[in-house]
Amino acid sequence: xxxxxxxxxxxxxxxxxxxxxxxxxxxxxxxxxxxxxxxxxxxxxxxxxxxxxxxxxxxxxxxxxxxxxxxxxxxxxxxxxxxxxxxxxxxxxxxxxxxxxxxxxxxxxxxxxxxxxxxxxxxxxxxxxxxxxxxxxxxxxxxxxxxxxxxxxxxxxxxxxxxxxxxxxxxxxxxxxxxxxxxxxxxxxxxxxxxxxxxxxxxxxxxxxxxxxxxxxxxxxxxxxxxxxxxxxxxxxxxxxxxxxxxxxxxxxxxxxxxxxxxxxxxxxxxxxxxxxxxxxxxxxxxxxxxxxxxxxxxxxxxxxxxxxxxxxxxxxxxxxxxxxxxxxxxxxxxxxxxxxxxxxxxxxxxxxxxxxxxxxxxxxxxxxxxxxxxxxxxxxxxxxxxxxxxxxxxxxxxxxxxxxxxxxxxxxxxxxxxxxxxxxxxxxxxxxxxxxxxxxxxxxxxxxxxxxxxxxxxxxxxxxxxxxxxxxxxxxxxxxxxxxxxxxxxxxxxxxxxxxxxxxxxxxxxxxxxxxxxxxxxxxxxxxxxxxxxxxxxxxxxxxxxxxxxxxxxxxxxxxxxxxxxxx
Amino acid sequence: xxxxxxxxxxxxxxxxxxxxxxxxxxxxxxxxxxxxxxxxxxxxxxxxxxxxxxxxxxxxxxxxxxxxxxxxxxxxxxxxxxxxxxxxxxxxxxxxxxxxxxxxxxxxxxxxxxxxxxxxxxxxxxxxxxxxxxxxxxxxxxxxxxxxxxxxxxxxxxxxxxxxxxxxxxxxxxxxxxxxxxxxxxxxxxxxxxxxxxx
Amino acid sequence: xxxxxxxxxxxxxxxxxxxxxxxxxxxxxxxxxxxxxxxxxxxxxxxxxxxxxxxxxxxxxxxxxxxxxxxxxxxxxxxxxxxxxxxxxxxxxxxxxxxxx
Numbered sequence: 002x003x004x005x006x007x008x009x010x011x012x013x014x015x016x017x018x019x020x021x022x023x024x025x026x027x028x029x030x031x032x033x034x035x036x037x038x039x040x041x042x043x044x045x046x047x048x049x050x051x052x053x054x055x056x057x058x059x060x061x062x063x064x065x066x067x068x069x070x071x072x073x074x075x076x077x078x079x080x081x082x083x084x085x086x087x088x089x090x091x092x093x094x095x096x097x098x099x100x101x102x103x104x105x106x107x108x109x110x111x112x113x114x115x116x117x118x119x120x121x122x123x124x125x126x127x128x129x130x131x132x133x134x135x136x137x138x139x140x141x142x143x144x145x146x147x148x149x150x151x152x153x154x155x156x157x158x159x160x161x162x163x164x165x166x167x168x169x170x171x172x173x174x175x176x177x178x179x180x181x182x183x184x185x186x187x188x189x190x191x192x193x194x195x196x197x198x199x200x201x202x203x204x205x206x207x208x209x210x211x212x213x214x215x216x217x218x219x220x221x222x223x224x225x226x227x228x229x230x231x232x233x234x235x236x237x238x239x240x241x242x243x244x245x246x247x248x249x250x251x252x253x254x255x256x257x258x259x260x261x262x263x264x265x266x267x268x269x270x271x272x273x274x275x276x277x278x279x280x281x282x283x284x285x286x287x288x289x290x291x292x293x294x295x296x297x298x299x300x301x302x303x304x305x306x307x308x309x310x311x312x313x314x315x316x317x318x319x320x321x322x323x324x325x326x327x328x329x330x331x332x333x334x335x336x337x338x339x340x341x342x343x344x345x346x347x348x349x350x351x352x353x354x355x356x357x358x359x360x361x362x363x364x365x366x367x368x369x370x371x372x373x374x375x376x377x378x379x380x381x382x383x384x385x386x387x388x389x390x391x392x393x394x395x396x397x398x399x400x401x402x403x404x405x406x407x408x409x410x411x412x413x414x415x416x417x418x419x420x421x422x423x424x425x426x427x428x429x430x431x432x433x434x435x436x437x438x439x440x441x442x443x444x445x446x447x448x449x450x451x452x453x454x455x456x457x458x459x460x461x462x463x464x465x466x467x468x469x470x471x472x473x474x475x476x477x478x479x480x481x482x483x484x485x486x487x488x489x490x491x492x493x494x495x496x497x498x499x500x501x502x503x504x505x506x507x508x509x510x511x512x513x514x515x516x517x518x519x520x521x522x523x524x525x526x527x528x529x530x531x532x533x534x535x536x537x538x539x540x541x542x543x544x545x546x547x548x549x550x551x552x553x554x555x556x557x558x559x560x561x562x563x564x565x566x567x568x569x570x
Numbered sequence: 571x572x573x574x575x576x577x578x579x580x581x582x583x584x585x586x587x588x589x590x591x592x593x594x595x596x597x598x599x600x601x602x603x604x605x606x607x608x609x610x611x612x613x614x615x616x617x618x619x620x621x622x623x624x625x626x627x628x629x630x631x632x633x634x635x636x637x638x639x640x641x642x643x644x645x646x647x648x649x650x651x652x653x654x655x656x657x658x659x660x661x662x663x664x665x666x667x668x669x670x671x672x673x674x675x676x677x678x679x680x681x682x683x684x685x686x687x688x689x690x691x692x693x694x695x696x697x698x699x700x701x702x703x704x705x706x707x708x709x710x711x712x713x714x715x716x717x718x719x720x721x722x723x724x725x726x727x728x729x730x731x732x733x734x735x736x737x738x739x740x741x742x743x744x745x746x747x748x749x750x751x752x753x754x755x756x757x758x759x760x761x762x763x764x765x766x767x768x769x
Numbered sequence: 770x771x772x773x774x775x776x777x778x779x780x781x782x783x784x785x786x787x788x789x790x791x792x793x794x795x796x797x798x799x800x801x802x803x804x805x806x807x808x809x810x811x812x813x814x815x816x817x818x819x820x821x822x823x824x825x826x827x828x829x830x831x832x833x834x835x836x837x838x839x840x841x842x843x844x845x846x847x848x849x850x851x852x853x854x855x856x857x858x859x860x861x862x863x864x865x866x867x868x869x870x
Contacts, residue, residue, distance in 0.1 A: 111573075111574075112572070112574075115573065115587045115591065116587065116591060117573070119591075177595075177598050181591060181594045181595055181598070182591075184590075184594050185587050185590050185591045185594060188583060188585075188590060188840060189574075189575050189580050189583065189586075189587050189590060190573070190574060190575070212847070215597060215598045216597065216598065216601050216848060216851050217601075217851075218598070218601075219598050219599070219600075219601035219604070219605055220601055220602070220604065220605030220608070220855055221605075222602055223602055223603075223605030223606045223609065224605065224609075226606075226706060226710065227606075227609060227706060230705075230706050234694070234695040234696055234702070234705070235696040236695045236699070236701075236702030236706075237696075237699060237702065238609065238613060238699065238702060238703070241616075253696065254697065254698050254699055255699075256613075256616060256621065256698075256699050257616065257699055258613065260859075260863070261609055261612045261613065261616075261859070264608075264612070264858075264859040264862070265605055265608070265609065265859075268605070268854075268855055315851050315854055316854055316858065319858070319862060322862075325866075326866055327862060327865060327866065328865030328866055329865075330865050331861065331865040583840050584838040584840075585838055585840060585841070590840065590841065593841045593844060594844060597844055597847075597848040600845075600848050600849075600852055601848065601851065601852060604852040604855050604856060605855060607856065608855050608856045608859060608860075611856065611860055612859055612860065612863065615860065615863055623809070631800060631803070635796060635797075635800050638796050639793060639796060642789065642792045642793065642796065643789070645827060645831055646785055646786070646788075646789045646831075649785055649831050650782065650785065653778050653781060653782055653785075656778050657775050657778055749831075750832055753827055753831045753832045754832075756827055757827050757828060760823045760824050760827065761820050761824065763796075763820070764799055764803075764816035764819070765817075767803075768802075768803035768816050769812060769816055
């Protein structure tokens with residue numbers, strides 16, 4: 002438990018095995034940013050192959066085995082691991098592990114998370130899972146190569162999958178521990194006066210996210226155990242009778258069903274989409290309110306919409322499975338729920354847009370990222386509708402259109418929002434502001450090249466190019482007219498990587514030389530800004546916190562300044 | 571600064587942190603076993619008619635009935651150990667907790683004979699889909715039993731005495747929370763018993 | 770539950786022992802029922818009903834759910850709803866498949 006901070010801590014206790022939520026949040030943040038970068042690198046190698054098939058890969062070619070050309074087996078590995086790393090080791094740990102851990106206790110005026118040791122266990126479980134995933138590249142059988150969805154029967158026969166499953170068990174455990182902790186923290190440790198409808202939208206978003214993780218992840222853990230049994234103990238949960246593989250009938254008992262995996266997998270993986278997007282929406286909400294200097298429009302409807310979104314996300318999963326021969330009745334059911342779930346997303350987005358109305362907007366770097374989030378997530382969301390309708394999904398299923406759709410949600414959507422969060426809370430974490438000039442140099446090229454990478458995917462997808470082709474579709478007649486986009490997308494991706502250099506420089510330069518700021522540089526209202534920057538170790542605040550008002554009381558008529566902090570009477 | 575509501579209850583929720591924490595954890599456990607139960611039903615429907623019943627008849631009902639009674643008894647002893655702490659009777663707590671651990675151990679012994687009996691007859695998880703799900707479900711359940719034994723064993727050993735002396739109320743809460751987990755393990759078995767052995 | 774005096778606890782203990790007896794009896798009953806000559810559907814219904822009663826007894830009395838706080842009840846109701854989704858939607862989807870073929 003968190004002791005009083007008087008006793009001396011050595012380096013290990015302070016920075017490595019700390020139980021302080023701020024240190025754990027930073028550990029999560031640094032690790033997940035490194036994984037994001039690594040996952041991005043995997044993708045760039047793949048993009049090289051797609052743009053210039055079977056030519057030597059520059060810079061990292063020597064890592065790819067005897068020839069420096071990307072071989073199909075390794076291409077599949079990179080594909081599977083790109084998805085796994087970006088989602089389970091990158092974005093979720095950054096959004097939930099890092100921001101949830103660091104910001105939530107501060108925003109609710111708590112001294113720490115409810116269970117500090119569990120919190121540390123959550124990080125270390127994540128760390129072990131990450132190490133296992135990385136180590137799988139160096140094992141003789143290689144990393145997993147059945148896609149991040151690991152559909153059987155392929156995943157039962159392909160090498161490397163066992164390591165992936167073991168890694169996943171650690172990652173799932175980590176998420177469960179972390180999200181349990183967030184739920185208990187938010188329910189139990191809110192400061193006096195901080196009632197449910199005075200919580201910042203970010204806390205609400207994290208609360209719903211935590212519930213999604215706690216209730217949706219365990220079925221995937223169950224499925225992972227079953228798949229592990231299939232691989233290790235030669236059971237046949239996911240293998241039907243009479244299955245032929247490599248020309249021979251597979252010697253197992255049979256009578257299993259590959260569809261079972263898809264059900265259990267998507268029972269997690271659809272709520273997971275909202276795990277990715279909700280914390281991002283939370284960050285955007287806070288940043289927009291702060292930089293428009295007016296209350297977030299429709300705060301209560303935002304809260305209700307996100308709760309409804311969370312609930313509905315559990316009953317839409319089979320829209321990923323329209324092509325499994327599902328009957329019309331169930332197809333109709335899942336189409337309907339899918340159309341319904343788009344309503345709360347639209348409510349949230351609309352409320353953000355209306356919040357901008359009539360505001361004198363401060364175009365700070367976090368605000369630019371938050372503003373870019375709105376149309377980018379809008380494109381991602383709207384392009385999802387055709388995928389949610391069975392008839393159009395038949396054409397679009399498993400094409401680059403799908404890739405374009407969810408990357409618009411996650412990359413220029415969620416990741417932009419996470420960047421907004423980093424720029425926004427950096428002064429709280431370090432006591433120094435990040436450079437605005439470098440921030441803008443980071444933002445504008447990122448925005449342009451993001452679209453350069455993902456927009457052509459819609460064109461290719463509508464033409465029917467499959468998402469899993471090693472050569473980008475060279476052998477298919479229907480792909481010939483859109484092949485030229487491959488090079489354009491790849492070059493955009495490399496430029497996007499270059500656009501991150503100002504960000505990396507900005508982080509390190511600002512950490513040591515940035516403009517020093519006091520505790521509330523943005524003139525924000527929420528509770529975390531009443532703590533010192535950086536907050537007190539193991540306590541966060543100097544004294545007791547009490548909350549007197551709602552989260553977004555900006556420009557209150559009659560007030561002496563344009564923001565009225567929650568902690569001031 | 572101390573984290574609030576570790577022992578005392580938060581006025582508006584009426585709960586302390588660990589009580590809420592264990593219930594959220596149990597909610598996730600419900601979904602874990604729920605996923606597996608769902609898999610069981612799905613596989614049973616996918617299997618040829620009578621396949622599950624045929625393989626299920628190879629399991630020993632007497633052994634499982636005995637184990638059910640053992641596990642139910644352990645549920646009673648664990649709650650009695652908590653009630654003893656409520657009445658400030660540490661000796662009785664020790665006795666009941668010891669009995670709980672004994673029951674858990676007995677359960678594992680019976681399970682060991684069940685497993686090895688199957689292996690002797692050449693029955694492995696790969697023998698049939700039913701056997702696969704049987705070994706997976708009972709194996710995972712057994713891991714939960716072992717996990718519970720580690721936690722309760724820790725509180726039963728001299729560490730428990732120290733905790734009891736330094737903060738009796740918090741120790742009582744810990745036993746209550748461990749007990750809740752233990753009841754859940756019992757509860758899972760209550761469903762495993764009929765679906766695996768009787769149907 | 771911290772405000773209970775010894776008398777209260779004694780009453781609780783009586784309840785626990787009654788529940789223990791009921792659980793033992795139901796276990797024997799469900800084993801006996803499994804030897805009855807009924808159709809599979811009836812057997813499943815019977816076994817699951819008895820199991821549900823037993824589980825409710827454990828959850829209600831041993832885990833004190835009948836006097837538990839609202840927050841916990843709400844969380845469990847939510848979990849139960851999602852459990853039903855996880856249980857029945859794949860099942861119904863499969864049946865929907867079968868009717869097509």
